[in-house]
Amino acid sequence: MTEPTDPTPASSDAAAAVALDTAQDQAAEDDTDLRDSLAGLSRLTLGLTGLADMLTHVAEFAAGAIPGADGAGLTLLSEDWPDTVVASAEFVRQVDEIQYGLGEGPCITAAAEGRTVSSGSLGGDMAWPRFGPRAGRLGVHSVMSLPLVGADGVLGSLNVYSHTKDAFDDRAIELGELFAIPAGFSAHSAQELDTARRLAAQLETALTSRAVIDRAIGIMMSRSGCTAAEAFDKLRVISQTENTKLALVAQRVLDEAVRRARARRAER
Structure with missing residues (x-):
């Protein structure tokens, strides 16, 4: 009986090369999405729309910039409590309403502690024992919440959701944090202009x-x-x-x- 042979070095090298090319292509596509979203962000102006509409566009650009995202929401705080809440999709609005109603969730943690928080399995995540299972029952399993920082400190958070488990890897978090920097200043400027108006x-x-x-x-x-x-x-x-x-x-x-x-x- 003939023993099975190991793949030849040539076939292993070919598979590795294909995997590398695929990863590089995906990285290039992610970079393009980020650049396109940042370009759109730079063109936003409050003069053409109201504060909520402008922030909704920011959330939509975030969903386009971050790999694995199915939707995103943005929250501005007033006296440490949600004041303006917008979403790129209806399911995002539902999920955010749950966490604000409970006073518990990734958005609240990110804004309160000024750090990025994420989860790939909300239904079983004990960081938010009341919020997580309710989000999971809505079919939302992954989240990444990033603090939005303006000139005066943390002014809110950007929340990105996915129906897929473990949707946000280190690369997605890196891109999210890159996007959150100009998004924070855009949100701060919009808030200031709206107040002045x-x-x-x-x-x-x-x-x-x-x-x-x-x-x-x-x-x-x-x-x-x-x-x-x-x-x-x-x-x-x-x-x-x-x-x-x-x-x-x-x-x-x-x-x-x-x-x-x-x-x-x-x-x-």
């Missing part, structure tokens, strides 16, 4: 309200001969009595003055 809108509203109040004060002064301070006190009393904003009370005075003026004009 909201403050500008509030200031504009306040100035408009002030103009309405001043006009209402003038109308009341002309009607009753009271001083500006007395007219303002009357408006304030009405506001407090009716539990209505002062600007709305003032607008009602203006509307009534306009109605009376039009009525008088119609009588002529």
Whole structure:
């Protein structure tokens, strides 16, 4: 009986060469995906969209940049608690809602401790004994959560999920951490711009309200001969009595003055 022979050195070398070529091709493809996602990230601008939409695009680029990802989510914190939560896919939103509802999960750990955390088998991961099994029952088995760091420190986290077990190897984590650096600064800039835009809108509203109040004060002064301070006190009393904003009370005075003026004009 002939003994089986070992593969020849030539065939072993050929197999090794094929494996090396495949690995190199995959690495090149991963690098291309990362470059494309970073290029897209650099073109994002808050001027064309709102904060949540912009952050959703960041999450989508993350899912495209990180090998093995089926979806990604991004969370910004306010006073150490989730304030803005976006997702590239509906299942990501469901998983993130579970961990925020429980107060336990990789996103919370990554943001609180400022480090990357990952798991390849959430259903049995004792790091998050309540969150893990519930995520596993949704068919989500792998996660990588990366802290997002801005100019003032950790401002949130980037969460990447996969339905496959052990989806994120060392290379995926390396690419994720590379992506998280500019993503953190993009998120920080978007947050700052959104805050500035909201403050500008509030200031504009306040100035408009002030103009309405001043006009209402003038109308009341002309009607009753009271001083500006007395007219303002009357408006304030009405506001407090009716539990209505002062600007709305003032607008009602203006509307009534306009109605009376039009009525008088119609009588002529």
